[in-house]
Amino acid sequence: MKSKSGMATIAAATAALALILGLAACGGGGGSVGGGNAGEVTVAKGGTPSGSVLISNWPGYIDPGANGSVANFDKETGVKTDYKEDVNDNVVFFNKLKPQLDQGSSGGRSLFVVTDWMAKRMWDLGYLEQLNHDDLPTVFQNILPQFEKSTIDPDRKFMIPWQGGQTGIWVDTSKAPEIDSVSDLFDPKYKGKVEMLTEMRDTVPLVLQSEGINVADATKDDWLAAIDKLREARDSGQIRRFTGNEYTEDMTSGNIVAALGWSGDGSLIGNENAEWRRPTDGCDTFFDQMVIPVGAPNTPAALAFMNYAYRPEVAANITDYVQYVTPVNGVRPILQKEDPKVANDPKIFPTEQEIAPCSEDPDPPGSPQDVADVEAAFEEVVSG
């Protein structure tokens, strides 16, 4: 009898444990949502940097190693920087952090980098601290004139450009050298060998342009129609999967012939035949921004890091390694001496005319409900 109930207990405990494991795998919601501290704005405190600081950025977005920019910043200032590459997708990063931001905490982060539209969303929800320009002398001394103003943040109250680039097509030239447009990616010839991005604001505008639609004039229905086109391509097996930065892995291991991707990701792709191309039927630019979240500890160190990243010699090292577009003046002359190949690369130093017609990671049109509808439709497609 005793052993009988013992076995039952074990079985019940087993079932309960397994259920919890399953639940943990499912993830869940929780905590209070909404509110934020919209209305009252905290200004990030300046001062002499010291102590330790946690910075979150996208993978492959800075020169790494013992002589890298982070290590040099630490040597120079005595700050201990914990630099994490844990931003893979704007919306995912936002939603992971949101419960903490709602409570006025940044999860220990003093600075992170998100794309401009996401910085704006966070600012509107009261999740960011305001920047005092007096604390950022190097930034405003060296910022390129075209970045001094931003349509999203006219007075640069909350975001400082980190780096940016273009969304286009990475092509494996040994397998499909002929691909040069977004329409090509829908060609059945490449069935199961192409990938698109889970970032809706990159993928959908490019598809819209490939259909001949001007993104600025696109309606909600246009967005939904483009999303339908993506759904058909997914159902037919044309699109292998939707990814964040992981397309670089599939490009490296030769699983795909082409993918929508970001112009500076070359350092993440171990495939010498991979080539980034600006699509012939559209283009998209983005700019990622440094922001200081509410509740950020050690803001003096975060502000010092911003100033540091805007020194031309530091920015030149970063650009040379990362190969994205820099907002810092004086980088190109340095690279013309040190690495002319990078200095003359039109992806890294594009002209104004090249960038002018591109869409800039736009929000879908309409009210927040309309935006949510479009995002829901896109999510349905992306997660099969």
Add this chain to the structure above:
Amino acid sequence: MRKRQRSATGLGRRLIPYGLLAPGTIWLIVFFVVPMYFMAEMSLRSGVPNTPEGFTFNWAFSNYSDALAGRGEQIVRTFYYAGTATILALLIAYPLAYTIALKVNPRWRLPLLFAVIAPFFTTYLIRTVAWETILADDSPIVDLLKSLQIIPDDGRVLATSGAVIAGLTYNFLPFMILPIYASLERIDTSLIEAAKDLYASARHAFLRVTLPLTMPGVIAGVLLTFIPASGDYVNAAFLGGANNTMIGNKIQSTYLQQSDYPKAAALSFLMMAAVLAVVFIYIRLAGTEAFVGSEEEVR
């Protein structure tokens, strides 16, 4: 005085079981009941994502029907993947556990069991990502499968249902092997000998004696494999393609991509209810006797 003392000891004795239960109870309350409460509360809120107003609580039961709409395919797929992986794991685990427990020299038991568990000292995520490399389209393994005509020349392994099911089977296999091994190891082998003495064939002895005696292990193994496998999203995310997502991926993307926390919470609850129902039916079919009763027969 003496009497009082005795009653105090009696009281203490009566409290002992509660004291022993306390750590587990507190653990369950903090890590299960409290999160469940917040999740239930969230699943009944409504509002527009990414607005300062956020989601407000208003008994929005419609979240539950909305959460199911358009997700039937993923739900069916989830149970298909998890079920297939569980059956495969059972077919692999039972003979393996049987051999280790009853057939090999006892000296080899420990090293063999270690060999079963060793790969699992590496984290689950790393192992799954490693499979991504092993099964890449140009990998030697896939080339071999192609030359053996197991998959067509233009076929692939990665980003297919097969890869997801294989990943699930592989990742949860030890959860199947260990309980079965534990129940096999406890069998009194003289019972099998007795069956044979009574002219039972090897097959009969296995079906009438060994298998029934190990049913609790099988059932525990099946539950330990099926339940986490049906909630898994890592395998589908890494090894699957755009058409192989499971309900776990759906919940994740509803929460993290779509920012629709109420719907994600509702979907989590529905998933939990579905798993509970499947487990309940399973236990009913397997019989509670097999679940708890066979120990006595061993004695």
